[in-house]
Amino acid sequence: MDPGRARPSRRVRQDLLGDSALLASLADLIEVGGNLGVDGTAPTVVVGAPHHCRAGGLLAAGHDVETGPIAQQVARDLGGRHVVADELRTFVDLNKGPPAKPPDQDPDRLGASSKWFADRALAEFYQSQIFCGLPRTVVEIHGFDGEADLDIELSTGLSAARHRVGGPAWAPALQAVRETLRAALQETPGPWGALPRVGVFPLDRAVRMRASDTWTFERVSRLRLLGLDIHGLHIELHKRLRVGRQVSAHTTAALARAIVKAVEAFRAAAPPPAGVQPERLAEALGLHAPGMPLSGTAEAFEVRKCLEASVGTGRVHLHADDLARLGLRPGETALVAAPGSACGRLLLPVAAEDSVPATVRLEASIRRRLGVRLGQQVLIASCRAGTTDLSGTPGVVLAVREDDDATVELLDRGRAPGRCLLRAAPGRSLEVDTRAGRPPIDLRVPSVTLGWRQAQHLGVTCGDVLWIEAPEG
Numbered sequence: 001m002d003p004g005r006a007r008p009s010r011r012v013r014q015d016l017l018g019d020s021a022l023l024a025s026l027a028d029l030i031e032v033g034g035n036l037g038v039d040g041t042a043p044t045v046v047v048g049a050p051h052h053c054r055a056g057g058l059l060a061a062g063h064d065v066e067t068g069p070i071a072q073q074v075a076r077d078l079g080g081r082h083v084v085a086d087e088l089r090t091f092v093d094l095n096k097g098p099p100a101k102p103p104d105q106d107p108d109r110l111g112a113s114s115k116w117f118a119d120r121a122l123a124e125f126y127q128s129q130i131f132c133g134l135p136r137t138v139v140e141i142h143g144f145d146g147e148a149d150l151d152i153e154l155s156t157g158l159s160a161a162r163h164r165v166g167g168p169a170w171a172p173a174l175q176a177v178r179e180t181l182r183a184a185l186q187e188t189p190g191p192w193g194a195l196p197r198v199g200v201f202p203l204d205r206a207v208r209m210r211a212s213d214t215w216t217f218e219r220v221s222r223l224r225l226l227g228l229d230i231h232g233l234h235i236e237l238h239k240r241l242r243v244g245r246q247v248s249a250h251t252t253a254a255l256a257r258a259i260v261k262a263v264e265a266f267r268a269a270a271p272p273p274a275g276v277q278p279e280r281l282a283e284a285l286g287l288h289a290p291g292m293p294l295s296g297t298a299e300a301f302e303v304r305k306c307l308e309a310s311v312g313t314g315r316v317h318l319h320a321d322d323l324a325r326l327g328l329r330p331g332e333t334a335l336v337a338a339p340g341s342a343c344g345r346l347l348l349p350v351a352a353e354d355s356v357p358a359t360v361r362l363e364a365s366i367r368r369r370l371g372v373r374l375g376q377q378v379l380i381a382s383c384r385a386g387t388t389d390l391s392g393t394p395g396v397v398l399a400v401r402e403d404d405d406a407t408v409e410l411l412d413r414g415r416a417p418g419r420c421l422l423r424a425a426p427g428r429s430l431e432v433d434t435r436a437g438r439p440p441i442d443l444r445v446p447s448v449t450l451g452w453r454q455a456q457h458l459g460v461t462c463g464d465v466l467w468i469e470a471p472e473g
Contacts, residue, residue: 017121020118020121022118023118023121023122023125026088026091026122027122027125029085029087029088030083030084030085030086030088030094030125030126030129031082031083031084031085031086032081032082032129033072033075033081033082033084034072034075034076034079034080034081034082035075035079035081043079043080043081043133043135044079044080044135044136044137045075045078045079045080045081045135045136045137045138045139045263045267046075046080046081046082046083046130046131046135046137046138046139047071047072047074047075047078047080047081047082047139047140047141048071048082048083048084048095048126048138048139048140048216049064049067049068049070049071049082049083049084049085049140049142050083050085050088050089050093050094050095050126050140051063051064051067051085051089051093051094051142051143052064052065052066052067052068052071052084052085052086052087053065053066053086053087053089054066054086055242055243057087059087059090062089062090063087063089063090064089064142064143064144065143065239065242065243066242066243066247067141067142067143067237067242068086069252070141070237070252070255070256070259071083071139072084073252073256074139074141074256074259074260074263077256077257077260078260078263078264080135080137081135083126083129088122091118091119091122092118092119092122092123093119093123094122094123094126094127095123095127095140095214095215096123096214096215096368120459123215124459125461127215127216127219127461127462128400128461128462130216130463131219131461131462131463132399132462132463133462134223134228134230134396134398134443134462134463135230136229136230136267137230137231137232137233137263137267138216138217138220138230138232138233139232139233139234139235139263140214140216140233140234140235141235141237141259142234142235142236142237143236143237143238143239143242144208144236144237144238144239145238145239148208149199149206150197150198150199150204150206150238151196151197151198151237151238151240151241152181152197152198152199152236152237152238152241153199153200153207153208153209153235153236154177154178154181154198154199154201154207154233154234154235154236154262155200155201155207155211155233155234156170156173156174156211156217156231156232156233157211157214157216157217157220157232157234169271170270170271171203172269173269173270173271174200174202175200175203176265176266176268176269177200177233177262177263177265177266177269178198178199178200178203178204180261180264180265180266181198181258181259181262182198184257184258184261184262185198185258187258188254188257188258192246192251193240196238196241209234209236210311211232211234214234216232216234217232217234219463220232221284222281222284222285222464222465223396223463223465224273224274225276225277225280225284225465226276226281226395226396226445226465227273227275227276227277227444227445228273228396228443228445229272229273230273231266231267231270233263233266237255241255276394276445278393278394281394282394282467284465285423285424285425285465285466285467286369286426287423287425287426287467298335298379298381299322299326299379299381300339300358300379301322301358301359301378301379301380302358302359302360302375302376302377303359303360303362303367303372303373303374303375303376303377303378304355304356304359304361304362305361305374306361306362306363306364307353307361310351310353310361310363311363311364313351313363314348314349314363314365314366315348315349315350316336316348316350316351316360316361316362316380317350317352317353317355317360317361317362318350318351318352318353318360318361318380319355319357319358319359320352320353320354322357322358323350323352326380326381326382327382328350330351330352331349331350331351332349332350332382333347333348333349334347334348334349334350334380334381334382335347335380335381335382336348336362336379337370337380338370338372338376338378338379339377339378339379346366346369346370348366360378360380362378392421392467392468392469392470393412393415393446393467393468394445394446394465394467394468395412395445395446395447395448395465395466395467395468396443396445396446396447396463396464396465396466397447397448397449397450397455397462397463397464397465397466398411398437398443398447398448398449398462399449399450399462400449400450400451400452400461401449401450401451401452403451405451406432406451406454407433407434407435408420408422408432408433408434408435408448408450408451408454409435409436409437409438409448409449410435410436410446410447410448411436411437411438411443411446411447411448412446412447412468415446415468417434417435417436418433418434419432419434419471420432420433420434420468420469420470420471421468421471422448422466422467423466423467423469424459424460424464424466424467425459428457428458428459429458430454430457430458431471432454434448446468448466448468
């Protein structure tokens with residue numbers, strides 16, 4: 001592939017894009033290459049570059065220029081698959097989802113709702129290529145520029161994720177990736193000018209790009225809560241390492257080799273998941289909230305921007321007097337709901353903050369899930385944690401079929417094929433007939449293979465977690 005121009009991938013599927021000619025044309029700019037798993041074995045590593053653009057291109061502004069060639073070489077050296085998008089950030093941010101619901105139709109902005117669906121379709125298509133075959137390691141290569149304390153920033157995305165599946169167990173893996181990368185860069189003297197400065201979040205607080213609000217690492221978090229041994233690494237490279245007279249094929253190859261060594265060290269030290277955690281999965285999917293009994297009266301709060309120091313904590317920040325009036329203590333769980341929204345209901349931990357009374361500080365990822373903007377109101381009430389209206393078991397979407405067969409393939413050792421109810425989120429469920437499936441990879445958790453219309457109805461794609469239940473009634 002020409003480093004600056006992606007060619008159409010044979011894996012582009014128009015059915016996943018709603019048979020839209022425009023979306024299919026844009027998806028042609030997502031190249032998928034390397035180990036595609038066509039022989040029935042899925043690659044264990046996938047490396048993505050969702051914001052690539054060639055240097056000097058007309059649309060280069062706002063892109064992570066020249067990250068594509070680095071992602072390709074890292075994937076090739078690791079025997080994995082690469083997924084590189086070219087110039088698509090002009091239209092959509094592929095590793096972030098759109099707001100929870102489309103905007104209301106406005107006669108003066110007729111394209112707003114269509115753009116919401118287009119953004120979501122393209123982002124889901126990119127995610128389907130990343131998680132096809134459920135790889136064990138997902139790496140994303142990004143870029144930044146300007147004055148900075150570091151040249152390479154890394155994060156698992158888990159320590160900052162809303163599902164709180166990071167923690168002290170990750171310290172050995174984070175230390176291993178930092179020390180291995182530093183040593184590998186020192187082994188290649190000369191091409192850098194000054195030796196690149198490396199930081200890993202949360203070990204190094206100078207790291208600014210923490211992957212705290214991305215669909216990619218949200219999926220990794222949920223799959224770990226499902227008990228799958230999967231982990232991710234978010235890598236940010238300063239522009240001086242990617243573009244300029246000091247950058248050549250030699251420096252790019254050396255940088256890729258150093259990243260490969262760091263990824264291998266990270267994979268060797270990454271901790272296994274803690275097993276299936278259905279309560280936390282239900283909370284992550286927002287499926288707790290409909291049946292959650294309240295222990296107090298809900299009150300309205302104006303949404304304010306989260307303080308930078310609190311970004312990535314996944315908490316609801318309220319004034320201490322408001323917490324006391326709601327009957328909540330820091331660390332306890334509250335129900336947060338967007339008025340009039342069928343899907344904007346979440347269970348989240350609370351924290352006390354010296355903020356304005358009757359306001360709540362929410363980070364961008366939580367606002368996005370609720371479908372609210374700054375200045376709007378949300379309802380907050382205390383609740384009794386640990387109860388749920390769900391039965392059944394969580395499972396994963398293993399694949400989306402090209403055909404439009406209405407029967408779902410199901411692999412669940414504890415459930416015989418038959419009629420099932422699939423829940424992906426509040427307001428998004430589907431009752432289906434199932435037949436026994438044969439997944440191409442060895443899975444120890446329930447999985448489903450959907451037809452593409454079923455996947456569109458549920459708003460899911462490969463790697464998404466959903467709930468499998470007996471049908472209602």
